[in-house]
Amino acid sequence: MPATFTTDTVLCDVLVVGGGAAGSCAAAAALAHGAKVCLAVKGYFAQVGMRGAGASACGNTEHGLPRLPDIPGINYQPEQMVENAIKAGLGMADRKLVHLLAERAADTRRDLDAWGCIFPTMGAAGLGFPFIRAVEKKIRSDAAVLENIMIFDLIIEDGECIGALGFTIQGTLVTIYAKAVIIAAGGDAQLFSRNVHPSCCTADGYAMALRAGVSLMNMEFMQIFTATVSPTRNLVHTWRPEQLEHLYNRENHYFLEDYLPAGITAESCRDENIRHAPFSTRDAASRYLAVGIVKEILAGRGTENGGVYLDLRSSAHLVKPVVREFMRYKGIPPEGPPLEISMAHQCSNGGMQVNGEAMTSVPGLFGAGEAITGTHGADRIGANMLAQCAVFGRTAGIEAARFAAGQRKQRPKRKGSADFPLIRSETNGAGNRSSGTATKYRKSLAEASWKYGLVLRTKTGLEQWYDLLESADDRLFTVERMLPRKN
Ligand SMILES: Cc1cc2nc3c(=O)[nH]c(=O)nc-3n(C[C@H](O)[C@H](O)[C@H](O)COP(=O)(O)OP(=O)(O)OC[C@H]3O[C@@H](n4cnc5c(N)ncnc54)[C@H](O)[C@@H]3O)c2cc1C
Known part of the structure; x- marks a missing residue:
């Protein structure tokens, strides 16, 4: 500003x-x-x-x-x-x-x-x-x-x-x-x-x-989808359960089975997943795919760009032609190198x-x-x-x-800039006022939101997220009320 x-x-x-x-x-x-x-x-x-x-x-x-x-x-x-x-x-x-x-x-x-x-x-x-x-x-x-x-x-x-x-x-x-x-x-x-x-x-x-x-x-x-993390960000739909057999971490390990509770099979998890986005209320099993992906990344077994690998090469022919064309256009051809995918926010x-x-x-x-x-x-x-x-x-x-x-009310008189004083809150020092601080804070907040507020939500995680949110006022400018409220 x-x-x-x-x-x-x-x-x-x-x-x-x-x-x-x-x-x-x-x-x-x-x-x-x-x-x-x-x-x-x-x-x-x-x-x-x-x-x-x-x-x-x-x-x-x-x-x-x-x-x-x-x-x-x-x-x-x-x-x-x-x-x-x-x-x-x-x-x-x-x-x-x-x-x-x-x-x-x-x-x-x-x-x-x-x-x-x-x-x-x-x-x-x-x-x-x-x-x-x-x-x-x-x-x-x-x-x-x-x-x-x-x-x-x-x-x-x-x-x-x-x-x-x-x-x-x-x-x-x-x-x-x-x-x-x-x-x-x-x-x-x-x-x-x-x-x-x-x-x-x-x-x-x-x-x-x-x-x-x-x-x-x-x-x-919110809707949470599998999406590529690099080189572009795009939703990744899988169209057949067998496509998810080629999901692995940086150690080349197929990890889905590690996250399934008793009574849930990889097949049921993959079957449900292809019906719609993971973590749906309509499913009992598909969420473990999302949980597995996030936990692998958090455990440090993810890719350099913060994902896990999904290799679609042997099943590229199962991708609908119009979608294949779109994926190629976006630089993530299904027949190309394994995709790097993660769980991403798709809709609120x-x-x-x-x-x-x-x-x-x-x-x-x-x-x-x-x-x-x-x-x-x-x-x-x-x-x-x-x-x-x-x-x-x-x-x-x-x-x-x-x-x-139906409004007959007169609008307020036009106001000049002096009528809109921008009130900025006091911060902890000049260093906090740089846009670099805001960018850094925003990045850490976005990472914390993904980590604690999307797929995995625990009491401790939510508390850490909340603490970070609360600290925002100390770190950033806040633009306060522009106009006095009468209500
Ligand atoms: C990849 C993807 C796939 C999806 N697939 C589906 C699907 O298949 N079916 C489905 O139903 N939904 C789908 N969704 C969800 C759906 O697309 C969105 O929820 C919907 O498009 C939102 O429309 P909107 O007009 O509310 O907001 P948006 O399309 O997000 O538009 C918001 C507008 O507000 C403007 N804006 C924001 N802040 C300000 C500001 N402060 N001042 C001025 N302007 C501002 C933005 O510039 C933009 O013009 C998908 C979403 C994504 C991202």
Whole structure:
């Protein structure tokens, strides 16, 4: 953060924070309902491979909306979808929100079709990017798109959210006054040293909402996947159990059997693993694969880059052609040298609590996508996150536009930079103020989060993690409240 900065002010009806699948759908829906929209993105909007499109632009996956009604050959069963989600979430999803997800999916799909969304089948072009691409032109022409801006705090007045503050990459402090704000800033993947998200997913939405008094729920639940650690970070799906027979540590030892309790076989562990991500609530055995991988690495028997080896050479032909092509493109060809893999954070199931209109407990503050929770509990059904981004993105856009239309309140007088004093807390000395200290701390926190908070969670580990978190205030600058809160 620069010592001196210029300031700018933006006025709009609806501010959308984040340009991933959820933010794009929200902005498009708000525009369609007559709102004057501003979309703020920490990076470039709608550019694959650059921070800005968020997790939504990661390839090689699928989304749930093509499974919806009116699609030839699709047997859509909303009641079944609800029961599956509740069961997978071990009862910790919000039944009402799950129902709404199933109920609104058809209208959402119709809107996406109308916006020109082309649903690809599974492959590198998949995931949420088609949603973004479909609405990009409309958003760029009809909304104010602010790129390379980090929104870092909400403006709360009389208990209502009336805007947000951001810093641009050039160092301009931007005050955005809005009648409604939608947080669609994604999840907290960058908290973990091994993750498969772009660098922009740093839990800013959770932090801002929490400071504004919004409850976060289900934060301990996340998807944890096998992923390569070098030379690039990518999910590694295995497609047949026999592919996992070639999983070994740096001592060339096949270690899975070492971690299986009585009654669990390597076969059942591998069979379950190929059905979906490890550690699923729907499985009894697959978790031991994840536990084994992490324990081997922690015991110092991992690879130089912090993984274990998975040799797919003899089974490369089992990898689907489109995935094989994607892996080659990413520099991890299945027929190449053994992959170095670890367990990585893939998706957060927790987030802000919202109601059926996607509004938080703070009037005027809405949310969608990985920033919110409720439609998933302890575990989620594959492809449901992107379905939620589209359905609740659309809901948030519509409801925020309605809320904004009903607001007659005058916005506060425009303020100058002097009205936003940046209060920095005292730290232990000049050394602590260098960005090197922040980088070092962040790295150690990410490693501790992976070690203590992802696959293996013990009382001692969680306490050590907590201690490190608590020490943050002594080590870093903290930017405190930008505006006095009256609530
Ligand atoms: C490799 C991978 C595979 C996946 N596979 C599937 C799958 O098959 N099916 C499925 O349903 N889900 C899958 N997921 C999960 C799903 O892709 C994400 O949960 C979803 O894309 C999140 O979308 P979002 O719009 O909420 O957030 P994101 O797409 O992460 O977008 C967040 C946006 O917020 C912006 N932002 C963040 N902080 C700020 C800030 N302070 N100020 C301004 N802007 C900010 C970011 O730049 C970005 O534009 C996968 C995820 C990954 C990483």
